[in-house]
Amino acid sequence: MRISELSRRSGAPVSTLKYYLREGLVHEGDRLSGNQTDYDESHVQRVRLVRALLETGGLSIAAAKRVLTTLDAEDSSIAHTFAAAQHAMTDGRAHGDVSETSRARVAALADAQGWRTSPDNPGFGVAARVLDDFSAIGFEPSDSYLGAYASAADQIARADLSALIGRESPELTAELMVVGTVVGDALIAGLRRLAHQEATAELFPTSDAASPHTTQRKDLP
Amino acid sequence: MRISELSRRSGAPVSTLKYYLREGLVHEGDRLSGNQTDYDESHVQRVRLVRALLETGGLSIAAAKRVLTTLDAEDSSIAHTFAAAQHAMTDGRAHGDVSETSRARVAALADAQGWRTSPDNPGFGVAARVLDDFSAIGFEPSDSYLGAYASAADQIARADLSALIGRESPELTAELMVVGTVVGDALIAGLRRLAHQEATAELFPTSDAASPHTTQRKDLP
Incomplete structure (x- = not known):
């Protein structure tokens, strides 16, 4: 899906998504031709998780990053x-x-x-x-x-x-x-x-x- | 008591006390001669209250002010x-x-x-x-x-x-x-x-x- 669809599905504005991507809170999508990027269900799920941590939980970006790093560790x-x-x-x-x-x-x-x-x-x-x-x-x-x-x-x-x-x-x-x-x-x-x-x-x-x-x-x- | 004593008793640095006073979170002391100001037990108590709201409670200055205004209303x-x-x-x-x-x-x-x-x-x-x-x-x-x-x-x-x-x-x-x-x-x-x-x-x-x-x-x- 395009970033606009990821925005609709996750409830986060596109500018917020770009910020999450830049900060490494959400993993990059697949680069397609030109400057198109493809996102999937794992991105929807992750954006929702990040929003819960930041908005309801009130975590700082740095704190959220530490939690997600541990979560991602195999x-x-x-x-x-x-x-x-x-x-x-x-x-x-x-x-x-x-x-x-x-x-x-x-x-x-x-x-x-x-x-x-x-x-x-x-x-x-x-x-x-x-x-x-x-x-x-x-x-x-x-x-x-x-x-x-x-x-x-x-x-x-x-x-x-x-x-x-x-x-x-x-x-x-x-x-x-x-x-x-x-x-x-x-x-x-x-x-x-x-x-x-x-x-x-x-x-x-x-x-x-x-x-x-x-x-x-x-x-x- | 002087502001240095208020600092010692309440555990808040003098610069923090001046900030609280300027923001109106703590009531002014009695002006003595020159630039001396006298504080009493009510100030010690209030500073401790303000610190609990801001530091443990994590309230913003604006939020703490609203709470204190209600608390002070007769x-x-x-x-x-x-x-x-x-x-x-x-x-x-x-x-x-x-x-x-x-x-x-x-x-x-x-x-x-x-x-x-x-x-x-x-x-x-x-x-x-x-x-x-x-x-x-x-x-x-x-x-x-x-x-x-x-x-x-x-x-x-x-x-x-x-x-x-x-x-x-x-x-x-x-x-x-x-x-x-x-x-x-x-x-x-x-x-x-x-x-x-x-x-x-x-x-x-x-x-x-x-x-x-x-x-x-x-x-x-």
Whole structure:
């Protein structure tokens, strides 16, 4: 297919496609006569993957490139690809030092869940940084607060892995792992916002948050 | 206190503090004689809040300003402040249209959880965008997959609200709500990465992910 068709199929403007090609995020097509280039289904799939990483996941071009390089490596194990996606997502977040106290508390939380983790898992720094932020505003989270987060994390991680198991080919598995790692954060973040509205309505019944979606619909003529 | 002391107490360099002051993210101190300015505890607290929003939360200056304006408004209700923090966090994410199919599936998911939500809750767009991304790579999430995410979101939203209830003053409550909304996403994201490592080790026992943190420590002399 021509680049115009690739644009239509993938939803990315031609100028964006040229940018992805130039940056090496998408593999070159077959050169035909003159300045014509032929693209196929593998290009459509790849462009969609790149868009998910950059737009929903908010990855930088450099971070997306690192993830894709790992994904493309022939000898990449499931665990390696996972780790690469995790590290890429953590770029730009949790810069600077975190306190030893917070790091130790996250490690204790992981141990309490029975999680086998390696010390270089970027999750330690990301979570510890949040505890430092809480501490800076004078909020000391209780064990039950952190336990609720940890058990929620355990639940969604199991759902993520179960979804991976069901994929047909190693390529599709690796792709879902990368996309799932990156956009799964957005999925839980989005649903958390919806759940906050319900929890606010329950706890502050007089507040203006209590204007239910369903009731509004029913009220329509 | 002088600006150097404010820097030490808040952990932000003096140049960063001047930037925050110029941008109106932090209120001015009291002008003393000459070009001396006096800062107090309220400044320390505010600088820490601003850093949490910008650095851990990854908000833009403009988004942080909008959140702080709502936080500072005298007549701001809990629900209003919550909504402002949610909208600010959603800036730069989930741009562009999402499909009606994905939006409807998220609405059905919220209904199944019994959540009362309003149609302008930014969570709908954020979550629907993820479903579109999954669809683009050929992954159609099962009801049990999405259900696991929704019940995890419900669990952490309840923990968030319980933590708010325990705060002493309305100011502290509002502050925690804002910080919690923004950095809570990072907390679940960080813990999810740790949980992924455990789930990977369980499901792919031969993979190199199975090098437990605790065992490594024990192995040390």
